[in-house]
Amino acid sequence: MVKILQIEGISLQFGGVKALNDVSFHIEEGEIFSLIGPNGAGKTSMLNCISGLYHPSQGSIKYKDEEITKMKAYSRTNLGIARAFQNIALFEHMSVLDNLMLGRHTLMKSGPFSGGFYFGKAEKEEVDNREHVEQVIEFLDLQEIRHTPVERLAYGQQKRVEVGRALALSPELILLDEPMAGMNKVEKERMAQLILKMKDNGITVVLIEHDLGVVMRLSDHIAVLDFGKQIGFGTPNEVQENPEVIKAYIGENVS
Amino acid sequence: MDFFLQILVTGIVVGSIYGLVALGFVLIYRSSDVLNLANGEFVLIGGYVCLTIMTASNLPFIVALLITLVISVLLGFSVERLVIRPLKNAPVISIIMATIGLASLLGGLVHMVWGHRTRTFPQVFPSEPIHFGGLIITPVYLWSFITVLVLLVTFTLFFKFSKMGIAMRAVADDAKAAMSMGISVKNVLAVTWAIAAVVAAIGGTLLGMINGVGPIMATIGLTVLPVVILGGLDSIGGAIIGGFLIGIIQNLAGGYLDPMVGGGLKEVVPFIIVLLILLLKPYGLFGKGGAERV
Amino acid sequence: MKSKKFLSLIIGLVVLVFMAACGDDADGSGGSGDDQEVTIGTLADITGATGDTGTPYSEGQDHFFEYLESTGGIDGLDITHLSEDYAYEISDAQRIYQQYRDRDGVSAILGWGTGDTEALRQQVASDQIPFMSASYSENLKDLDESPYNFFVAASYSDQGRMVLEWIKDNHEGGDPTVALLYNDTGFGRSPIDDIKDYAEEIGVEIVDEQIIDLAATDAQSQLLNMEEHDPDYGIIQQTWAATTTILRDADTLDIDTQFIGLNQAVGEGLIDQAGDLSEGFMGVLTHALPYEDVPGMDEYIEYLDSQDMTVDDINMQHVAGWVVAKVMVEGVKNAADSTDGEITGEDVLAGLEAIEDLDLGGLAAPVTFTDELHAGTEEIRLGIVEDGQWKAITDYDSYR
């Protein structure tokens, strides 16, 4: 297996607070990788470091052997790293379709000139990408709400659009921050199936999820964070038996 | 006469007026994140009202000023209630535009009520300049300087010790948290606007004694914006110090640079400073970084 | 929701009114009998930046036209006078100009300041509408550039030249030194180069120039700089507000320069604003002061009486407005004499250019226009403030 992402000794500080403290793990290509830990453990901070919204004070991040630690967020997106946010960060005033088309941003080329006159290439590009977006719409079952502005959608639908927008990017690595939060059992199961399907299509998935049952079932590897420190890393079985992890999760049913 | 010292003193006294007007901006911004671009019109109305009371009746200056302040309180309350409160959750641009609209509305109103003529205040302070060694200051300027200092002390004490002042600070820091502590954010905002209008009216009265009261006075609202940016939108001390700084820099530029470039820099220099400040230190000298919630 | 509907209702109403009103192209219908018809439009600044001087000026015009009507008007001529406030805003001036030109079909326009005059001078030239304003800017004398612009008083440059001439003739002890104080606008800078050229020509030394903003709160740094050169005289090209600021700060700083204002700095309003500080201030008088006993005042007083007004209710700006209207009417009269048909802008142009040595009874210097010169006169008087009143100290005279 090829390592698609290597995290080495990442530390992140806000003022005096250490949000991440010397975290290291790696993610293999094509796997489902989960980051777990109690609230405030630094999971989302870790994702922010990977997607470039935060820049760690120490350590390095390598994507496919390329050093990306200091790279700007938008450039990482160009490399094929997509991200779905925990607290939905959709563009509320735009339709589902436009949100998904925004996901295609890096894959399109038309600039303000060709776009403004909308002839030839620019139109073809719009149509081609629309086709791709329609696949995502089908994949996530969003046909009925294509043209609806996101702000009018129910929470669960928005969650799906959030994931869909990341998928529209045709990513190689997708970062999903609690995609199932607030969902009922049926919806959760559907999302789990989608995640497995992504894996089938060769996309590497990084997942943050509180429902440990789901995590254990889906993941190939898991990293456990607690107060910014990494306390466990390995396959679901290895993690489940890690005494430090059990300590951190005392009172919770790990299996 | 010492050229440099005289320029410096002029800068300080003019700056004290700037500081006073800037205070009106800062008070409002602190508690409601609103930049009141109608501040210049508040100043103008204050000046006109006080002047009208003084010329229409034979009341002594202090009484006229007190009545003016009462009217300003009403103006502040009604503006807050009628324009600002309905726009509580509106985006920044709407609120900027609302205060611009307010400026236009009040400006039109002033024109309709008081006409176009520049009017002069009855003599309140002696016009004979005071000499300190070689330095010369007009009494009005001296009074405005004193007023600014008094207001600065008053506000510092007010925010430290009075119940309303503490509530205002709490709202400025975090309106939601303040609300959960039982502070009525609505009332605090209304009082803030009233105080800002009062400060503006004092500024208008002093400025009116210097230059007369006429529609052109409202431009002080824009002139003072650089002061607010320099000092930081949320810092009261910053407004005062920014006022002095801009006053001094402006006069130094007028004194030393204007002869070199053929004049005219004096009026533009504050805005050049603004561009520099915004590029180098976006939240001003004393503002809290990231305080802006946009 | 109620207010929303209210808002829509208002907007609907506004649209309706607009549609209804824009339909007709009112080319001055009505009128009586066989009279020739002519419409003159005024662009007035009442509520704008120069409203303090603009208001009496436009009232003077209104009053002259009312006076004319009350005396039965001019035989065979039906003059309609329109006036609108453009608040010294160019976009408004542009709009009102279009309205005058296209809707009201005016044959001449009485303008006001430098802003509107400059903004419209190209258009009035191509539309062939004479435009007479109170912007006495020398560059309007260039008939290649501004063939349809007129003004009745001496240009700012001529005023400045005359002031220099006076300084040269009257200064005692040594060579006089002069400073120029003006603002950074077209109006402020208009005479500066000409004044400097003329000073060199006649050998008066310009030792300093200072720019003071129209809305300046203080002018101390400028005056301190000026004081370094210690000029004997300071020529002020400003409005009343800035002039007051200069006089006040000069007083504060104990500066003993004799200030002399060009016409916009002069007038009763300055005395109102500057009070005692104006004592001894000198200035250019382009028109008569209302309390002067000159023959031209007679008809003026006759009109004021009919309105229950006295000369105390008017000022020099009012006289200037009255005079400009009078001159314009004279041009229209000439135009009417030379044509039987419709009086066009071109006719008025010719009519104005036919005015020669028009005696204004002392209200202003006699006015002459030719097809080479649209500045009515070069003559001014100089005055000084004494006991809270302007007093003329010279007769009408030109620098030549």
Next chain:
Amino acid sequence: MKSILGKNLGNYRTSYRADMALLNSRNKKIGMVILLLVIFLLPMFASNYFIGLMTLCIISSIGAIGLNILTGFTGQISIGVGAFLGVGGYASAILTTSMGYSFWIALPLAGIITAIIGGLFGIPSLRLKGLYLAIATLAAQFVILFIIRRWVSLTNGTSGMVLQRPTIGDFALSSNTSYYYLSAIAFLLSAFYAINLVRSRTGRAFFAVRDRDMAAQIMGINLFKYKVMAFAISSFFIGIAGSLLAHYTMIVSPEFYEINVSIQYLAMILIGGLGSVFGSILGAFFITLLPVVLNIIVGSLSGILTDLSHILSAFEEFVFGAVIILFLIFEPGGLAHMWSNTVNYFKKWPFSY
């Protein structure tokens, strides 16, 4: 990059192309034809005065569309439009009058020069947002006008510069109607461009920057690039409007471009509808015609309120302010929103309730 699904879902191209076309319904097509006919046939029916007013309205519309691209689409407030209008006007004046270029070259160049200068002043947007950016643009307004006043050798300083009406061969566009047609064509091109821009990749990126800059970055959008681009594109239109206006009035001077012009343009897009091309146009018409309408109303009331005409401008100022505030409070979506509500109402009619 991999496709998320292996299978081909069939060819949707024809239907998408139709779905994404600008005029995707018969009604829209008919509406468009009628609109074009009205615009081009108007001079045959309307008075000269009306055509003149319409010219002012459509030139303002171009500027308002420009400002809306910056403020409405991208969320960056600019209080410096007046000065940028001046840059366009002066660029055109210098190119035609001082350097002798033809208007037809000067017009696009004026747009490009304004775009470059606008882009430069957009650089602070990297670090500034909201209020602070607004103040920076306000400062730009004062600084640019100061430069125009002072660079006498280039701009002729405060006296302004003279321009000529454009010519086609020997025919000068000196009549109201001919200049109206020129402006109308520029206006239609601008509107066409802006409408397309909104629904293309760049436009979507602008909206993304406005709504959530963080998420926009994650979509691969270079915030700085798009913010500066918005400044440049917006300034291009404002420059074009400035140039058209300058050749219309045939003169430029610093007094044309004071702060109140900036405020008027802001009012246009706010009252018209932020982020709406159609709204920009409605707003430009509204603000340009407001004084005309007030004038008429006051005129018709003059029998009852004789003194009002003297304070007409003050009254205008008052109403201008009141209208802005009323719109902000009661109809933040602006005229564009009111329009679509009305259209929806009639679509459902007679079942509106």
